[in-house]
Amino acid sequence: MSLPDDRVPTLVQYCQRVASVHVDSISSLGDELRYDLVKPILERCTVDQLMRLEQASPYLQKETPEIWKGLCFRTYPAANDRYRRGEILEPDSWKEQYFDLVQEEARKFEAVGNKIRRQRLEAEERKKDSGIRVTTQQPTGKRRWGVSVQPKTLFQKTKSEASRLQKNMYSKPMLPPMPNNGKNYRVLPAANSALLPTSTSNSRVTVNTVVHSVSASGSSSSVSSTSKGSPLVTTSNPVESPRKKPRLDLPADSQLPKPMAVKRDPTASLFLPKHRAYSQRIK
Amino acid sequence: MADVDMAQNSGTTAETDNDWVRVMSDDGYSFLVRRSVANASETMRDMLDTAGNYAEAIARTCPVSQRAVIVEKLLEYMSFKAYYEKAGPKEEVPVQEFMERIPPEIVLELLLAADYQNM
Numbered sequence: 001m002s003l004p005d006d007r008v009p010t011l012v013q014y015c016q017r018v019a020s021v022h023v024d025s026i027s028s029l030g031d032e033l034r035y036d037l038v039k040p041i042l043e044r045c046t047v048d049q050l051m052r053l054e055q056a057s058p059y060l061q062k063e064t065p066e067i068w069k070g071l072c073f074r075t076y077p078a079a080n081d082r083y084r085r086g087e088i089l090e091p092d093s094w095k096e097q098y099f100d101l102v103q104e105e106a107r108k109f110e111a112v113g114n115k116i117r118r119q120r121l122e123a124e125e126r127k128k129d130s131g132i133r134v135t136t137q138q139p140t141g142k143r144r145w146g147v148s149v150q151p152k153t154l155f156q157k158t159k160s161e162a163s164r165l166q167k168n169m170y171s172k173p174m175l176p177p178m179p180n181n182g183k184n185y186r187v188l189p190a191a192n193s194a195l196l197p198t199s200t201s202n203s204r205v206t207v208n209t210v211v212h213s214v215s216a217s218g219s220s221s222s223v224s225s226t227s228k229g230s231p232l233v234t235t236s237n238p239v240e241s242p243r244k245k246p247r248l249d250l251p252a253d254s255q256l257p258k259p260m261a262v263k264r265d266p267t268a269s270l271f272l273p274k275h276r277a278y279s280q281r282i283k
Numbered sequence: 284m285a286d287v288d289m290a291q292n293s294g295t296t297a298e299t300d301n302d303w304v305r306v307m308s309d310d311g312y313s314f315l316v317r318r319s320v321a322n323a324s325e326t327m328r329d330m331l332d333t334a335g336n337y338a339e340a341i342a343r344t345c346p347v348s349q350r351a352v353i354v355e356k357l358l359e360y361m362s363f364k365a366y367y368e369k370a371g372p373k374e375e376v377p378v379q380e381f382m383e384r385i386p387p388e389i390v391l392e393l394l395l396a397a398d399y400q401n402m
Contacts, residue, residue: 009378
């Protein structure tokens with residue numbers, strides 16, 4: 001009597017606990033048990049268990065809506081918020097409401113799955129498009145300035161070929177492009193050649209510019225006046241080769257008249273190598 | 284009348300240790316328990332209360348319309364409860380242990396009976 005009653009649970013409570021644990025083994029709650037006796041058991045059921053027990057004891061269905069309501073909100077808290085805010089009205093059957101929510105969820109899930117699948121397929125398509133494809137089509141010529149080239153018929157081809165030959169045969173032959181793009185090529189010796197020998201010295205190469213003047217008159221032995229006897233090109237590094245070719249022969253021949261010496265035919269140097277032959281390079 | 288006096292005598296004295304009552308199941312089984320145990324169930328206590336002048340009180344027999352299996356388990360619980368309600372505050376009640384003593388096969392019947400017995 002002095003002890004509180006809550007030390008020992010009631011037998012009813014014990015039975016409810018045991019029944020909840022073994023609810024899968026329960027095929028039916030019968031028809032004698034009052035709803036409030038079995039309520040704690042039903043509240044701990046899963047959806048499937050609840051469905052089964054309701055069907056076995058139909059008299060319970062009158063009172064189970066509150067359990068279905070609880071299930072709705074536990075499983076779909078978002079719907080709970082909407083209900084609280086008054087967006088969803090009280091449904092006639094909370095059980096139906098629950099299954100509606102289940103379907104809605106399934107639909108949303110499927111929609112998301114489809115979207116992801118579609119995006120993946122599209123990405124794959126795009127990858128395939130940019131990949132290499134086997135085709136029997138002829139490649140079209142490269143378009144310049146956005147103008148596409150139409151394939152020529154045989155007649156057109158013959159015609160254009162013939163006109164081209166005709167043009168070329170009777171016109172001045174086209175000169176090949178100048179070597180070195182026309183730069184660094186002096187036809188005449190530089191006007192201020194006397195001032196020229198500026199030796200640019202860097203760590204490896206010492207380059208002394210050698211100037212050979214080729215004068216039109218050539219009567220006097222003006223060899224020594226503007227030219228040095230021998231080329232003074234010294235390098236310390238075998239890799240670097242002098243750019244200016246020494247022309248030893250010219251001073252000797254300066255006495256002979258050179259009528260055409262002023263203007264050199266650009267094509268004459270067409271086949272002159274830019275650098276020394278490999279075997280001639282200073283080791 | 285003498286029987287009644289005798290019954291009343293045994294009810295008012297502190298000799299509850301010797302005060303045994305009979306609990307009967309509907310399939311013919313009888314269980315003898317101390318009155319203190321029987322009092323764990325309010326229904327039984329009222330039935331056996333001599334002040335109420337019930338026939339059961341006079342006969343000191345309490346019929347329970349349940350199978351013997353159920354009655355036995357009911358009485359087991361009543362013993363458990365009667366013992367630990369009187370136990371000192373330091374003594375721990377083995378709550379879980381009793382739960383294991385309830386077989387699932389009878390749990391729903393037991394639930395019904397327990398509710399009827401108000402325990």
